[in-house]
Amino acid sequence: MGEAPAFIVDDLLGDYPNGLGLKSKGHQTAVDAGHKTYVIGDTDGESALIGVKVLEKSTGEWIIPAVLGTKPQSSKRLSALILNGDRILILKGGSAHDDCFWFLEVDTPFVREQRNKLGTEVVAWSRGVVGDTKMPIVISGPSGVGKGTLIAKLMKEFPSTFGFSVSHTTRAPREKEQNGVHYHFSERSVMEKEISSGKFLEFASVHGNLYGTSVEAVEVVADAGKRCILDIDVQGARSVRASSLEAIFIFICPPSFEELEKRLRARGTETEEQMQKRLRNARAELEQGKAPGLFDHILVNDDLETCYKSLKKLLGLDQVVHSILESAPLLVNLPQDHSVSKIGQKIVIGSKEASENRYVTCLYGCLSFLLSH
Ligand SMILES: Nc1nc2c(ncn2[C@@H]2O[C@H](COP(=O)(O)OP(=O)(O)O)[C@@H](O)[C@H]2O)c(=O)[nH]1
Numbered sequence: 001m002g003e004a005p006a007f008i009v010d011d012l013l014g015d016y017p018n019g020l021g022l023k024s025k026g027h028q029t030a031v032d033a034g035h036k037t038y039v040i041g042d043t044d045g046e047s048a049l050i051g052v053k054v055l056e057k058s059t060g061e062w063i064i065p066a067v068l069g070t071k072p073q074s075s076k077r078l079s080a081l082i083l084n085g086d087r088i089l090i091l092k093g094g095s096a097h098d099d100c101f102w103f104l105e106v107d108t109p110f111v112r113e114q115r116n117k118l119g120t121e122v123v124a125w126s127r128g129v130v131g132d133t134k135m136p137i138v139i140s141g142p143s144g145v146g147k148g149t150l151i152a153k154l155m156k157e158f159p160s161t162f163g164f165s166v167s168h169t170t171r172a173p174r175e176k177e178q179n180g181v182h183y184h185f186s187e188r189s190v191m192e193k194e195i196s197s198g199k200f201l202e203f204a205s206v207h208g209n210l211y212g213t214s215v216e217a218v219e220v221v222a223d224a225g226k227r228c229i230l231d232i233d234v235q236g237a238r239s240v241r242a243s244s245l246e247a248i249f250i251f252i253c254p255p256s257f258e259e260l261e262k263r264l265r266a267r268g269t270e271t272e273e274q275m276q277k278r279l280r281n282a283r284a285e286l287e288q289g290k291a292p293g294l295f296d297h298i299l300v301n302d303d304l305e306t307c308y309k310s311l312k313k314l315l316g317l318d319q320v321v322h323s324i325l326e327s328a329p330l331l332v333n334l335p336q337d338h339s340v341s342k343i344g345q346k347i348v349i350g351s352k353e354a355s356e357n358r359y360v361t362c363l364y365g366c367l368s369f370l371l372s373h
């Protein structure tokens with residue numbers, strides 16, 4: 001294989017006029033996206049985290065954007081590449097495999113929505129994941145339909161494959177629920193503050209309480225190399241659909257409304273008043289769940305074992321001998337001295353320290369490394 005054309009984005013900084021406050025080149029990198037230039041790196045010389053500044057090219061105005069998501073620690077050597085015109089892949093030289101590449105969303109539907117909501121420039125970080133991470137699974141359905149039961153069965157049968165996204169909620173814990181396992185139980189004022197600081201991928205008010213999926217909840221599962229399961233309501237599913245997190249959306253229906261009420265009563269976790277509220281909301285949720293375009297699959301949970309079998313089938317698990325982690329990801333630490341370029345659908349990371357280029361296939365939010373020869 002010949003030498004891939006290397007493109008080190010740091011080189012771009014040489015093209016900038018003086019007086020832009022840019023520091024030593026390796027600590028920063030600049031990428032053009034439409035009529036804006038994003039300068040990423042050590043932007044104030046003080047923070048230990050990677051900063052972002054945006055240059056509006058038509059006016060020459062610098063903007064400090066609102067930054068959502070967990071910011072990466074700064075690095076001595078950064079390079080970057082724009083993907084699909086809406087997100088920037090950032091590589092941190094000399095970093096460990098679990099910290100070496102990140103995505104900065106600059107114009108995805110999620111960022112655009114946040115920009116409209118906040119009325120300011122917005123960017124959003126997400127950590128890249130090495131390995132063949134499959135798409136997260138979003139499971140929705142009315143209270144008492146059996147979402148938790150089905151998810152528990154899946155996690156029990158495939159413990160090394162699936163990880164549960166532990167949501168935050170302001171509702172009180174039920175008797176057997178553990179903080180940090182079933183939910184992160186939170187005060188409303190704390191959660192509201194965290195919502196405005198951009199901690200959540202999505203959030204919604206459900207049955208009178210706040211519920212939200214933090215960016216970290218999904219990252220923890222991905223970092224463990226597992227496939228993430230989200231148990232969220234229909235509003236949450238809609239937000240995830242609008243975000244750049246690609247997922248499979250499954251809606252669980254009861255065989256009848258009477259059966260739903262029976263299950264909810266038999267579970268015995270709600271007061272009569274709460275139960276009535278959940279049943280009222282169930283009617284609307286069932287209608288929204290069946291609306292076209294939101295859910296990829298609708299399963300009726302009549303007989304539990306039959307429904308569980310159907311769930312496994314649509315997740316491609318029905319034939320699987322229990323060793324999902326067959327192909328262990330090839331873990332590499334990104335060398336300090338590297339270059340990055342895009343050739344067709346492939347992203348090529350060239351390394352002067354290694355004799356060969358490392359070929360990387362880019363899936364969204366996930367890079368799987370394939371060594372080339
Ligand atoms: N949007 C959103 N909904 C959530 C989240 N976590 C849980 N939910 C939903 O909130 C609703 C109430 O959940 P919960 O109080 O545990 O009651 P249950 O559905 O009766 O088990 C359910 O529809 C959940 O799917 C979250 O992080 N975001």
Ligand SMILES: Nc1ncnc2c1ncn2[C@@H]1O[C@H](COP(=O)(O)OP(=O)(O)O)[C@@H](O)[C@H]1O
Nearest residue numbers: 143144145146147148149263267301302303304
């Ligand atoms: N297919 C089923 N048939 C009968 N009962 C079920 C079935 N699926 C779940 N259940 C029971 O219904 C109740 C509600 O299930 P749960 O998983 O807590 O629902 P959700 O998480 O959707 O609120 C639980 O007591 C559970 O044991």
